[in-house]
Amino acid sequence: MPELPEVETVRLGLLPVLEGHTLTQVETRRGDLRIPFPRDFAARLRGRRVKTLRRRAKYLLADLDSGETLVIHLGMSGRMSVYAEGKQRRIGNYVYDKAPQGAGTGKHDHVVFETDAPARIVFNDHRRFGLMTLVETAHLDDDKLFKDIGIEPLSPGFTAKYLTAALDGKKTPIKSALLDQRLVAGLGNIYVCEALFRAGISPKRLAGAVKQDQIAALVTAIKKVLKDAIAAGGSTLRDHAQATGDPGNFQHHFLVYGREGLPCKSKCPGTVKRIVQAGRSTFYCPKCQT
DNA sequence: CCATTAACCTGACAGC
DNA sequence: TGCTGTCAGGTTAATG
Numbered sequence: 001m002p003e004l005p006e007v008e009t010v011r012l013g014l015l016p017v018l019e020g021h022t023l024t025q026v027e028t029r030r031g032d033l034r035i036p037f038p039r040d041f042a043a044r045l046r047g048r049r050v051k052t053l054r055r056r057a058k059y060l061l062a063d064l065d066s067g068e069t070l071v072i073h074l075g076m077s078g079r080m081s082v083y084a085e086g087k088q089r090r091i092g093n094y095v096y097d098k099a100p101q102g103a104g105t106g107k108h109d110h111v112v113f114e115t116d117a118p119a120r121i122v123f124n125d126h127r128r129f130g131l132m133t134l135v136e137t138a139h140l141d142d143d144k145l146f147k148d149i150g151i152e153p154l155s156p157g158f159t160a161k162y163l164t165a166a167l168d169g170k171k172t173p174i175k176s177a178l179l180d181q182r183l184v185a186g187l188g189n190i191y192v193c194e195a196l197f198r199a200g201i202s203p204k205r206l207a208g209a210v211k212q213d214q215i216a217a218l219v220t221a222i223k224k225v226l227k228d229a230i231a232a233g234g235s236t237l238r239d240h241a242q243a244t245g246d247p248g249n250f251q252h253h254f255l256v257y258g259r260e261g262l263p264c265k266s267k268c269p270g271t272v273k274r275i276v277q278a279g280r281s282t283f284y285c286p287k288c289q290t
Numbered sequence: 291c292c293a294t295t296a297a298c299c300t301g302a303c304a305g306c
Numbered sequence: 307t308g309c310t311g312t313c314a315g316g317t318t319a320a321t322g
Contacts, residue, residue: 002315002316003315003316006315034316034317058315058316058317073316073317074315074316075315075316075317076314076315076316076317077314077315127314127316129316129317130316131317179316181316181317188315188316189314189315189316190315191315234315235315237314237315238314238315239314239315240315280316281313281314
């Protein structure tokens with residue numbers, strides 16, 4: 001469920017049961033996800049209070065009162081499901097169902113957290129491309145996972161000027177460049193396709209050859225599509241769910257993604273086409289994206 | 291250094 | 307019903 005809007009949606013849903021709360025119990029139900037859990041993972045989390053729950057790129061970051069940060073990546077299919085203890089509860093602005101029988105013991109339920117909210121949080125990830133680890137908060141930016149990650153696209157620093165410099169001289173197609181987390185953090189296959197369509201840029205155009213006015217339009221389109229998607233709770237294709245268990249809604253607003261063979265939505269006579277770039281599907285309108 | 295491809299793992303779905 | 311092949315929102319090691 002994994003691009004920036006989906007991760008942000010999950011973060012917002014976790015906030016009421018995590019931030020300011022204590023992890024009363026933590027259980028790992030296998031030895032690894034994409035990478036092994038660090039030594040004494042559960043013990044280092046148990047009894048710790050979450051000071052803040054942040055997001056960087058597609059990672060969730062829970063800063064603990066121990067000086068460590070719990071780093072969570074949802075991979076392709078990871079979910080964080082929140083269940084209220086005992087009965088359905090409203091906590092903050094969210095309503096959480098009570099845990100159904102067996103919640104946290106499923107085949108792909110890999111980590112279970114209990115908090116004093118009181119709530120149970122179940123990390124489920126059937127493809128196991130996700131990861132969890134612990135990093136010293138003070139050295140997070142220098143960690144292998146984060147040292148090469150680029151700018152946050154929703155930050156004020158993400159401007160046409162920044163993107164122009166980042167794309168300068170690049171010979172890879174703009175579609176592939178935008179998926180590179182070192183240039184811009186958090187974009188994935190869906191939102192890159194959608195942003196390029198909204199900016200009228202061909203995904204095949206070489207990154208270094210995108211014109212100045214197109215770059216400006218692209219920056220605007222990226223910020224808008226990400227914000228709109230967050231407001232819609234992300235996009236649910238198959239795996240994404242909000243922390244409450246509800247699906248996202250932004251998939252109903254796709255203009256090109258998954259629309260191969262259907263008419264272009266920008267009142268042009270074109271038809272949405274699917275091509276493969278760097279091993280990933282790209283959807284675009286050959287008529288109005290140049 | 292740069293760019294592309296294959297691999298990681300499981301499940302859903304289409305076609306036979 | 308069941309088999310096979312294809313595809314999926316991400317990341318990264320290996321390769322050219």
